[in-house]
Amino acid sequence: MIRIGTSRFSRAALLMMVGTALSQIIALGSAPLLTRLYEPAVFGVFATVVALAGILAIPATLRYELAILLPERDEDARTIALGAIAIAFWVTVGVMAVMMGAWYLVPAFGTMSSLGLWLFAIPPLAFCVAVQSTAVYVANREHRYGRIVCGNLVQQAIAALLGVGFGLGAMKVGGLYLSRLAGYISASATLGVVALVRSFFVEGFDRTAFRDLAARYRQFPVFNVAYSLLGVLSRDFPVLALTAFGLVSSAGHFALARIAATFPANFLTASISQVFYREAAEKIDTPPFQDMIWNLMRALAFGLVPFFLLAALWSSPLFPKMLGENWRETGHMFALLASPMTLALLTGWPERIFEIRAKQYWSLAVQFVFDSMVVVSVTALLFYGYDIDIVLTVFAAILSGYQLTYLALVFVLTGLGLRKYCTLLAMLAAVVAGMLLGHFGAGMVLTPIHTFLASLVLAGSFSAIGLRFGLRVL
Template sequence: MVVRSPLELRERKGTMKGLPSTVLRDVIQLLSGTAIGRLILLAAMPLVTRLYSPKDFELLAVYAALVGTVAVVACLRFEIAIPLAENDDDAIHLLALSLMSVAGVVALIFLLTLTLPQQIAELVGSPGTGAYMWLIALGVAMTASYSALQFWAARNRRFGAIARTRVGQATTGAVTMLGFGWLGLAPMGLLLGNMFSLGGGGLSLAAQVMRWDRAALRVLTRRGLAATLGKYRRYPIFSTPEALANVAGIQVPILMIAAMAEAEAGQLFLAMQIMAAPMTLLGASVGQVYASRAQEELRNGTLYRFTLSMMRRLFLICLVPMAAAALLAPQFFPVVFGAEWARAGVIVTWIAPWMLLQLTVSPVSMGLHVTGNQRIAMSLHVFGLALRVGSVGAAALIPGIGAVEGYATSGALFYGLCAIIVLGAIRKT
């Protein structure tokens, strides 16, 4: 049993009616905090790009790729089952399993990066990151723990709490990057700022669990953990490889590009950070609301209609801004971020179609898990990994084809395919 505040109880009562207005309210509540957070980071970037060089951003790209790849599977994907669990007892045991998994993964990563820092750096093609390998374990711990705790908060409709943490993340991240940059402590400021902007806020959400969910915590038992592990075993078995393939499809090509052309990796990272603002702002917020309501829509037989409606709205909302970004970025980037970042503006034009399709389908991709299609999800993302890595590899071998351009094109193709498969699988359910 989960204890909720009176406000949360009133919100819960309204959402159970399945009214579209409640979906809109939840999205707006998350969007408000996320929007403020993204605006803070975006406002800081013109200063950040003048305090740090493209070489510093190349190191950040490698660090972020490593942390992102490990963090997304550190919970063994138990965290995504939290909002989908049949009851609160299962959900709290899933939260415990998630955090226990994070502890184990972080311990292993810490041991490896402590004993073999330079070897790992050379393995990923970026020897300069060897001195900062010890930060990876901390980054994974903060990012993965926050992910699990925010899924628990989303299950309990604590979207206001999530929104507040996102403002705090952005503020802390921006202040860290600017402060360290002003002191000349590069690239450490970029790495720490990235860590705080992704994983900060975990302690705040944990405090809410201790305050409101004491009754739920009291039901935690070893037997319950074992039973929940067995009941939700499909998530670590199928969703972990799927998630690893998905994030590797994004991050491994960045590592390849960094190894082939260091300057390109820094330019690509800045372009993706700017274009990821809508994904973080709208996509993540809609995705959490979708996950919190998907089981109810499935029971009512309306999941396909609900999913299709969200995808249509997301596409229409994002079409004009993405088209404008593609057209204007090459002119605006050198002015806003400095002349040495002109290439990043050109890259934005290439990745805009990919980002538009990703914004359309990623928030509703949880539908594959809701309908029990984890195998389809895993196969889809393994294919995506092969497509993207193959595209970057081909660009390195074939003269006249840029690695970044190949990466961007493969991203658009992959998410177009995702849209077709996700809708098809949900419709058959």
């Protein structure tokens, strides 16, 4: 066991975890205000714009920002960062030009989308997303985790404050969009993008060196662009599909339910993934590093999964009280997404193991198979008029299969092996069975409030076991 606070991983992870917790508290704290200022349909349009911007941001950089950590020379890392930003700029400008040409030359283009003029908001937001992502990897290379934390806090604070302010001014979709755009710009400035861009004009940009580096790290545009696109498409496809079929309010409910359901996984990914990537690149095959991963997996299975299940079991009555009566459907959708999002607690933060092992084609193959199933099934079910509950249940089942397959590959690539993978699944099954039996058993003899308290105590008991494994990580 490593002493608490003595390892670089534990110190950096703790800093990222505290910072991420604070930024998520800001986001969650503003949600009850935003849901009372904006209708579900407004959230649906905004979520669609954000989803399309996120999709565009991936090919915009060709995922070269992921290679920033790999060169030995800082000069090469700077060249890759500037190259990624330059590519993103010209890609988003080109997309904007094509969209404007289509808008004026093809009359049907504007009527094919329920977004209307909001289509033109997508490229600027995509560029801001790409720039911030690049800046995060630069800060990670320099071990400036405090700067990453500050960037996240600034982004959430600006977005929350402006979102509430614009909502009070009845700006609707424009308020949500401008607040998100301002958040990304402020975060990028905090992360040091201004200094990076200034160096472009002061020190110049070696295009020949970038071409050589682009060829050296060509696996990122070849594999990671496709893999990341498939991942984002799978995550956001229900929002896009619901909007395309005219179910904009349902898209808004789903978008908010997904934000709430992915909060724990996103929290872990933001807290650990950057540090994990850096440490894995140096220590991937060492027994202490493998022990750390195994202890962390067990800590999450016992420590966080019970509380996530508790939230899913009580989401239907709690969401209307927290967000307003208009958002009752959101709580129901949250419960439907509980299974895959529980598994996501274990798969998000170690995803860069595929880059470390140069096995991106493994993750791409898995992503392609399951995402194809998502696109085909969701589209077909909506086309034939099936109830949204059925659509989301099928979506959640496919996503759960993906998470289980992905987790198995993580165990193989980290050297933990399939035996420990099966052991972890048995632990998860025990936790789920214990929580469900406790919840429904208590519900038969106790009042709702006492049932909730009993379930909370049970989750805390499981969490104590997780704490034991968590201390071994530290």
